[in-house]
Amino acid sequence: MKKAVILLSGGLDSTTCMAVAKEQGYELYPISFNYHQRHSIELEGAKKVADFYKVKKHLIIETNMEQIGGSALTDSHIQVPDGEIVHEDNDIPVTYVPARNLTFLSYALGYAEVIGADHIFIGVNAVDYSGYPDCRPEFIQKFQALADYATKAGAADGRHIRIETPLQDLTKKEIVQLASRLGAPLQFTHSCYKGGTKACGVCDSCKLRLKGFAEAGVKDPVEYETMSN
Amino acid sequence: MKKAVILLSGGLDSTTCMAVAKEQGYELYPISFNYHQRHSIELEGAKKVADFYKVKKHLIIETNMEQIGGSALTDSHIQVPDGEIVHEDNDIPVTYVPARNLTFLSYALGYAEVIGADHIFIGVNAVDYSGYPDCRPEFIQKFQALADYATKAGAADGRHIRIETPLQDLTKKEIVQLASRLGAPLQFTHSCYKGGTKACGVCDSCKLRLKGFAEAGVKDPVEYETMSN
Numbered sequence: 001m002k003k004a005v006i007l008l009s010g011g012l013d014s015t016t017c018m019a020v021a022k023e024q025g026y027e028l029y030p031i032s033f034n035y036h037q038r039h040s041i042e043l044e045g046a047k048k049v050a051d052f053y054k055v056k057k058h059l060i061i062e063t064n065m066e067q068i069g070g071s072a073l074t075d076s077h078i079q080v081p082d083g084e085i086v087h088e089d090n091d092i093p094v095t096y097v098p099a100r101n102l103t104f105l106s107y108a109l110g111y112a113e114v115i116g117a118d119h120i121f122i123g124v125n126a127v128d129y130s131g132y133p134d135c136r137p138e139f140i141q142k143f144q145a146l147a148d149y150a151t152k153a154g155a156a157d158g159r160h161i162r163i164e165t166p167l168q169d170l171t172k173k174e175i176v177q178l179a180s181r182l183g184a185p186l187q188f189t190h191s192c193y194k195g196g197t198k199a200c201g202v203c204d205s206c207k208l209r210l211k212g213f214a215e216a217g218v219k220d221p222v223e224y225e226t227m228s229n
Numbered sequence: 230m231k232k233a234v235i236l237l238s239g240g241l242d243s244t245t246c247m248a249v250a251k252e253q254g255y256e257l258y259p260i261s262f263n264y265h266q267r268h269s270i271e272l273e274g275a276k277k278v279a280d281f282y283k284v285k286k287h288l289i290i291e292t293n294m295e296q297i298g299g300s301a302l303t304d305s306h307i308q309v310p311d312g313e314i315v316h317e318d319n320d321i322p323v324t325y326v327p328a329r330n331l332t333f334l335s336y337a338l339g340y341a342e343v344i345g346a347d348h349i350f351i352g353v354n355a356v357d358y359s360g361y362p363d364c365r366p367e368f369i370q371k372f373q374a375l376a377d378y379a380t381k382a383g384a385a386d387g388r389h390i391r392i393e394t395p396l397q398d399l400t401k402k403e404i405v406q407l408a409s410r411l412g413a414p415l416q417f418t419h420s421c422y423k424g425g426t427k428a429c430g431v432c433d434s435c436k437l438r439l440k441g442f443a444e445a446g447v448k449d450p451v452e453y454e455t456m457s458n
Contacts, residue, residue, distance in 0.1 A: 099339030
């Protein structure tokens with residue numbers, strides 16, 4: 001059975017990626033990160049999603065990225081703003097975490113190399129998104145170009161580890177529809193940046209999520225403090 | 230004063246990079262990694278080197294890379310072999326750590342972005358080296374091509390964070406000579422993979438180091454169990 005490493009934050013997009021990879025017949029190897037993020041509660045969601053799919057192993061990488069800071073998600077002194085979904089080109093919100101997707105993909109690449117997985121799924125999306133540079137197709141293409149040079153798998157063993165981005169061109173509405181069709185366990189997911197037990201309903205991430213569910217005509221199964229959409 | 234992030238393992242090459250960056254007038258921001266490596270004793274060396282250069286901050290990233298394994302340096306079940314310095318093209322030794330330099334550079338890139346450093350020094354070398362794919366110039370070039378797409382600094386702020394590899398084309402002999410000329414504190418460095426208080430003298434890393442000192446006609450200030458060269 002072919003293996004895939006899935007970057008699993010515990011949110012809507014990565015959980016949908018789990019469902020897509022499952023449907024495509026992969027054996028799932030989710031990898032999650034406790035990077036001392038404000039919303040580390042998302043890891044509880046990730047564990048439940050991993051359990052739901054009865055994975056052999058759920059790898060949780062521990063790292064003190066809050067020592068780097070520079071983001072509202074890793075520095076408690078920077079507030080998570082109430083979101084505005086539309087961002088200008090050069091207006092990347094303070095919830096951007098410096099080089100996070102690059103770092104996470106790097107771990108995933110090493111892990112894929114070790115377990116013999118030739119596919120890595122990541123739920124990046126550049127349609128209904130927060131404007132983060134490391135969610136764009138150009139970033140993924142450049143990472144793909146690098147991958148074969150960064151590993152023994154690519155440099156000597158003739159393996160080609162592919163980065164799969166099944167959500168890249170979907171709207172949030174389409175992601176919710178896809179997740180629903182595939183029976184993804186959205187009740188376990190956590191998208192809110194603020195990190196409370198209930199989602200805040202007003203941060204960037206909550207607003208994008210609520211917009212997707214509303215447009216898809218699907219009821220979001222998680223609880224909110226406020227419903228801004 | 231212009232800032233530089235220096236990837237500092239605590240070994241000969243990274244300590245020489247510290248000395249080079251210092252001479253070039255940079256304010257030094259070393260970053261080290263406790264990745265649960267067999268030779269985590271190298272971090273003691275890194276701390277002494279950072280102290281020697283009186284740095285403002287020495288960032289130590291903690292991460293459980295042993296959960297990924299796949300290397301003699303992160304999996305205690307895989308033995309560190311006695312080294313053979315000459316490797317064939319496709320013969321990458323078991324001390325290779327999957328995607329390590331990629332992961333470390335990714336952290337360094339995020340850190341450089343946050344502190345406003347436009348230079349990252351890494352002591353990679355592809356002359357007297359162990360054949361690791363992620364020490365070759367092609368790897369660094371591909372990473373450089375990716376860097377601007379992975380960060381807000383590159384994508385929106387017009388900053389270009391450069392990867393500096395001053396040792397790329399030097400022999401180990403030339404590295405020892407350079408370090409000596411610049412007064413790098415080689416007495417604090419630790420290169421041995423086996424992780425004992427004294428260097429083993431027979432692993433790949435010790436052999437490369439001893440060869441460099443011998444050819445440079447410089448006495449290695451650290452203690453060895455065995456002197457194989």
